[in-house]
Amino acid sequence: MSLFTGVGVSSGRASGPVARVAEALPEPAATPAPADAAAEARRIRPAAEAVANRLFERAGVVGGEAKAVLETTAAMALDPALLSQAEQLVTNNALPAPRAVHEAANGFADALRNAGGYLAERVRDIHDVRDRVIAELLGATPPGVPDLDRPSVLLARDLAPADTADLDPRLVLALVTEEGGPTSHTAILARALGIPAVVAARGILAAAPVVGVLVDGDTGSVETSGEPVRTRAAERGRGVDWNGAGGTADGHAVSIVANVGSAADARLAVEAGAQGVGLFRTEFCYLGADEEPDVRTQRAAYAEVLSPFEGRPVVVRTLDAGADKPLSFLDMGTEPNPALGVRGLRVCFERPGVLDRQLEAIAGAEQDSGAKVSVMAPMVATADEAAWFADRVRAAGLGRAGVMIEVPAAALTADEVLDAVDFVSVGTNDLAQYVFAADRMSGALAGLNDPWQPALLRLVALIGQAGHRLGKPVGVCGEAASDPLLAGVLAGLGVSSLSMGAAAVPAVGSALAAHPLVAYQKAAEEAKNAPNAARAREAAFATLQ
Incomplete structure (x- = not known):
């Protein structure tokens, strides 16, 4: 072996x-030039429609997130700008249709990659659509x-x-x-x-x-x-014995809450037993909008997501937009390094009205839904920024203001940041990316973005200690919270709430209830002092055995 x-x-x-x-077919050749460029260009749209129709057919027999993913991919295949660009490459540059689709899609993918953040995560989707259309044009098996x-x-x-x-x-x-x-x-x-x-x-x-x-x-x-091995499935259904009460075996409370971005996500979170919402992403109300949605539109959209959690806590994150998630109505222009540019709360310093209108809509949605709403801002770097945000939240009539800690500077000054707000939530995905100067979308750098990295755990420990000193909650809403073993370590580092995708809720809740807090504190100490991510995971596992 x-x-x-x-x-x-x-x-x-x-x-x-x-x-x-x-895998995708080899890169299509740029020659020979088509004998009839117009006829060659006319092949592209039917091929894209065939790909989209198959995806829509698959979407028709599933539901929920799977349906949305397939329909979104189908819509990408029919993108008029992409098809028009490919057709022009055939007629203007005498390229064969497969090569034209390849070059047009790569141009779109490069633009998304350069934008960074959320849009960079869509590059894989563009490549997927590209390869399916090319396979259709060539009459080959699609990837x-x-x-x-x-x-x-x-x-x-x-x-x-x-x-x-x-x-x-x-x-x-x-x-x-x-x-x-x-x-x-x-x-x-x-x-x-x-x-x-x-x-x-x-x-x-x-x-x-x-x-x-x-x-x-x-x-x-x-x-x-190179030989057959015994088929053995991992144990499924982890967490089915969870009683729904978040906490350790000795009764130390740790809230098990969900990350949501739509009304469908909220319903799934309730079904999974989440005690509330630790991260409500509000971008769904803005993405694709040519104009800023008015307060009434935002209020209705937010209320639909909040309503399943009537009487329960929901943390709403304000608009996480900017150069990495360009919105046409913000007219942000271009930046040489979007990941380090004007994004998150930084967008609002020059456009406070965008934030104030969103806060007004959130306050109205809280009244409409009966949920217990807190609001937090993304991409906060200093205590002054945190205080500026908190003042606007309270002026809007909302009771609790918090911030996300995704920037190392905010982690290192956690006492001052927490002094300005009511709570913080650690976004481990971005915090790792900035700590290690490693693009989280790069497979070659995946090891640096491993949430078990001791440097990242030590920053979380600093934040947890600050929360304990000031008597204020510290949450984690990055992907790290969905790892049942790491969840216990985070609790041992002083984290008081863990927010994750709905599917992970029962498993994390069950795993957390298996040991007392002192065991998790010992595991956390071993993990953060380990020499690397693999040894940190091994140390925590051994300590909790």
């Missing part, structure tokens, strides 16, 4: 036969997950949302990818399905023919074999 090491992003062990996800006739481990370079939206979890033992990172689609999907997953397993696709694998989502190891 051969051993590969990546980043474990969803816990558990599983083994079984391999099912390879078909994606093969039809599974037995339980298998999926092995891929990376996974696009449309690849996996309608996977049958009874047939997927685990996921292994050569690229991707802790916040990639593969990681999020695996945690939602409750199956082991390892990303950034460099070199595994070039290995000798792989027949069977053993996947360890805790350590990040993948053992490959």
Whole structure:
């Protein structure tokens, strides 16, 4: 057997036969020039429509998030700007249709990648659409997950949302990818399905023919074999015995709450038993809007998300937009480094009216829904910024103001930041990215963005200690909170609430209730003093055994 090491992003062990996800076709040639450029250009739109129709057909037999993913990908395939650009490359540059689609899509993908943040996360989707349309034009097998006739481990370079939206979890033992990172689609999907997953397993696709694998989502190891291995599924249904009360075995309270971005997410969170919402992303109300939504429109949209949590706490994050999530009505222009530019709360310093109108809408939605609303701002760097935001929140009639800690400066001055607000929530995804100067979308840097990195845990410890000194809550709403083992370590570091995708709620709640706080404090001490992420995970696991 051969051993590969990546980043474990969803816990558990599983083994079984391999099912390879078909990769994209080779880059299409730019020659020969079409004999009839107009006729060649006319081939593009029907090919895109065929791809979109198949995706819509798949969307028609599923529901929830899977339906939304497939419909969104289908809409991308029909994007008029993309199709028009490809057609022009055929007629103006005499390119064959497959090459024209390739170049047009790559231009769109480059623009999104340069924008960074949320939009950079859509690059994989554009490539997925590109490859499907090219395969249609060439009459070839499209990339994606093969039809599974037995339980298998999926092995891929990376996974696009449309690849996996309608996977049958009874047939997927685990996921292994050569690229991707802790916040990639593969990681999020695996945690939602409750199956082991390892990303950034460099070199595994070039290995000798792989027949069977053993996947360890805790350590990040993948053992490959050229012979069949025993099929063993990871234990599913973790957390079904959770009683819904967030806390440790000795009664220390830790709220188990959910991340939501839509009314559908809110309903799923309630069904999963979440005690409230730790992160309500409000961007859904703005993305794609040519004009700023008025207060009445925002109020209605927010109330729909808040209503399932009547009487329960909900933390609403104000607009996290800017150069990395460009909105046309903000007219932000371009920046050389959007990830370090005007984003989050920084957008509002020159446009306070945008924030004030959103706060007015949130206050109205609180009245309409009966939820207990707190509001926090993203991308806060200093105590002065936190105080500026808190003043505006209170002026809007909202009771609790907080901020996200995603910038190392805010973590290092956590006492002063907490003195200005009522609570903080740690966004571990961005905090890791900024601490290690490592793009969280880069598979090559996935190890640096591992939430078990001791440097990141030490920053969380500083924030937790500040919260304890000032008697104010410290939450975590990054992907780190959805790891059942890491959740206990975070509690040991002083975190008082953990917010995650709805699917992870029962497993985290159950795991947290397995040990007393003192055990988690010991595990946290061992983890943050470890020399690397892998040793930190091992130390915590050994301490809690």
